[in-house]
Amino acid sequence: MHKTSQQNPTLAAAFILVATTFIAGTTLVAKALGTDALGEPLHPLQVSHGRFVFAFVAISTAAMVLRTRFSRPHWGLHIGRTSFGWAGVSLMFASVAYIPLADATAITFLNPVFAMMLAIPLLGERVGPWRWGAAVTALLGAMILLRPTPDSFQPAALLALAAAMIMGFELIFIKKLASRESPLQVLLINNTIGMLIASAAVIPVWQMPSVGQWVALAAIGVLMACAQACFVNGMARADASFVAPFSYATLIFATLYDFLGFGAVPDAVTILGASIILTGAAVLAWREGRLRKPKSPQ
Template sequence: MPSQSYTFKAPAPNNVQGAAYIVMCCVLVAMTTLIARALGPQIAGEAALHPVQVSWARFFFAACTILPIAMMRGVTLNDTPWLLHLGRILLGLGGVIGMFAAAGLMVLTDATAISFLSPLFSMIFAIFFLRETIGPWRWLAAGIAFLGAMVLTRPGLDTFQPAALIALSAAAFLGVELIFIKLLSGRERPLKILAINNGVAALIISIAVIFFWKPPTPIQWVMLVALGVIMVSAQSLFLKGIAMAEANVAAPFFYTTLIFASVYGWIVFNEIPGLYSLVGAGLIVCGALLLTWRENLARKKMPGDTPATQ
């Protein structure tokens, strides 16, 4: 029996409200990185928790939040493309673990900026997986962003950041995950995608975390619970935002995450971005915005296109 297809009737565009939802999502996404940094070795020292344990909290408590909502709204598992979901889940797990590991080892601004490379990795991998043709403008965007990554990592210099390689690997995992999200979008309801992603990922990582478990302190427990609830709230706000605002308006607002991460790092950890951080982050954001602009132009030529669900 073929997989059931769903047609999503988008509401009339409300760019102001949609952009507001995206910005609120960015406030929360930056907050999850802040929590991951606070639980990492540079801040917590010997009391630090392993990135796998931090990632466990992100998925476990997110699942505890989203699964009851999905059940109340009658989400079923009929005609579920499990291979697509499983591929997305495994890649997402690798990306989240790497992202939280990097956040624990480098300043928030740098870790957040490198995470913005995931759409560029997605573009490159789409050549092989989706047989997409990449034009010169998108290659230019990739080149600009890659240059920014080189500025942030500074290979060959005494200031080289090994943790940036972890962040780059995480961005690559998340980039391939975007391809699976694209394949799932339009075939599955957004709430079902979120429920399966968080539920199955929580089950998998609950087994893996046994090998890395360290008893958290009471304040760490509070932070771990908050991490999961905040992340699923951010996902919900993102879905509302892209459903309300036009794609060319909504997408650039997601890069405000970098602003909030920088502010959090400055207020909480007294981390002031240096010249390399500002230049590297600026180049990455410029490349990502150029890619967003070109993809929005391409999307306008494809009637009935449905935005991807994060």
Template sequence: MSDRPVAAWPGPDGEAPPVLVGMTPAAASGLNIMIIIGAVGLFAVADVFAKFLTHDTAPAQVVWVRYVAMLALGLVVAADRGRWVWRVRRPLLQGGRGLAVLMSGGLFILGLGPLPLPEATAVSFVTPIFVTMMAILFLHETVARRRWTALLIGLAGILVLLRPGGALFSTAVLFPLGSAFFGAAAIILTRRIGEEDAPATTLLCSALIGFVVLSATAPLWFAPMGPVALAAAAAMGLCYAVGQLLLVAAYGRGEASLLAPFSYAQVIFAALLAGLVFGWTPDGPGALGMGLVVLSGVYILHREGMLARLRFKGMSVRRARRRAAL
């Protein structure tokens, strides 16, 4: 089993460097936690600009702008790490992962149009739930009582948030759910890649694949953007790129498994910004549903990270699970 944790995915808007638990032994400091919170805050701001752009700009064009920022980051990392970054040992898995990341980001942008920003963000943050389910099916991992309880709580939160038969329950919710599904698939593929390709290689491959695919289809959706849309696109790309750089800095200095649960602060930022910019206010069931999703995801990330750290210390999988009381 790979030591790459669920914690390697911070959410729908940013692809954190797939850092191995234990690559840096120092525990996450308060500064690193603040950096993570700042990063996901920037992702939430980028989502506000993205939602504004989806009114008059094709979703594929909005995603393409984000990939420009992501590719720029990948090239910066590649220039810093040297030519070995371009050595790809698992091209098929990298290709599948790149397409999964593209689908995850694209579906989330599609969901931003018809759905309120906080609900779309919260629904897409069920990624750890899908990861756990896929790990059981494809990686043959075992899940004990506490994580099953967290899974059920998260699923209950989704049902409370969407309220089948209510106003929010529509086909549009399939977009953020699909985003979470493909995000989970990307994590599973990352685990399958393991240590055969460097994290910087994985980051660069995903950026290149998404950029090339979208650029190849540009004649189908590209349209000139006015000054206001260009300014919004530039602001979105800048927030996205700076947020990614902050993630690189934080995950490079602290333990991914300890830092990743703080990515759920993005749901809080999304709610605050939606209230300020769009006048959105949550009702009781909506707030309860988002809270249950956040609680479930944070717990799953925490337990997964604890297990991964114990495995890194040399414990067997069975002993680590017993020690972590999974």
């Protein structure tokens, strides 16, 4: 068990908002690496490899500077969490090379919906009509973003959908780890195992990056490390139901970065689908908060 931080909702919201700017930044850089913006496109597995390697360097450096003391880790949970996290990130990076960042980001907001569904068989949780209604609403938004017509269907959007599903599995492991170990220990072990998995997976597709691509790969790792640090600090200072809506700002920054970097303007379908997904996710976060709020004594 680890010491909990003092509750400070204002600071928590600030941490989450800063985290969203970093997370959206990683998708922008991943899109640049996956297209010809910085030279010959890199394989998504190589982009994912760079993310874990440089995030490991940043987080391990922070751990040494802070002289963090670690408790005994639960290796099974860490391996499961990291395996699903690596697969989800790799699929996410693959999708942003082909579809707008706004679409990919909105679809990945389905991960708490999938986590809710998975919690039924894996954690034995009961799901009521409010939570099912929120889940169905969010899934409807995803179907709109998939544009399921012969002329507009986006096969690459299925990569983002798969990423959301796999990240739903990751959330199950994170829930089990949350009360066992300190955030920095979880982040360090996560990125260490992730670096090992990514290093093995990248071997068949490795190509020598250009100088600009090396810088971009380092940027992804550092941005992700900063995002994770801000996120766990935000989650530690307020209820999850309070901070969850602030994480949706990722969609705003992803859309802005995509416009500034690639001139992509969201169309009506993107706005409609993303709005429906965010509505479902917000209702789900609100309901989770109501269910977990302790009752006052009579």
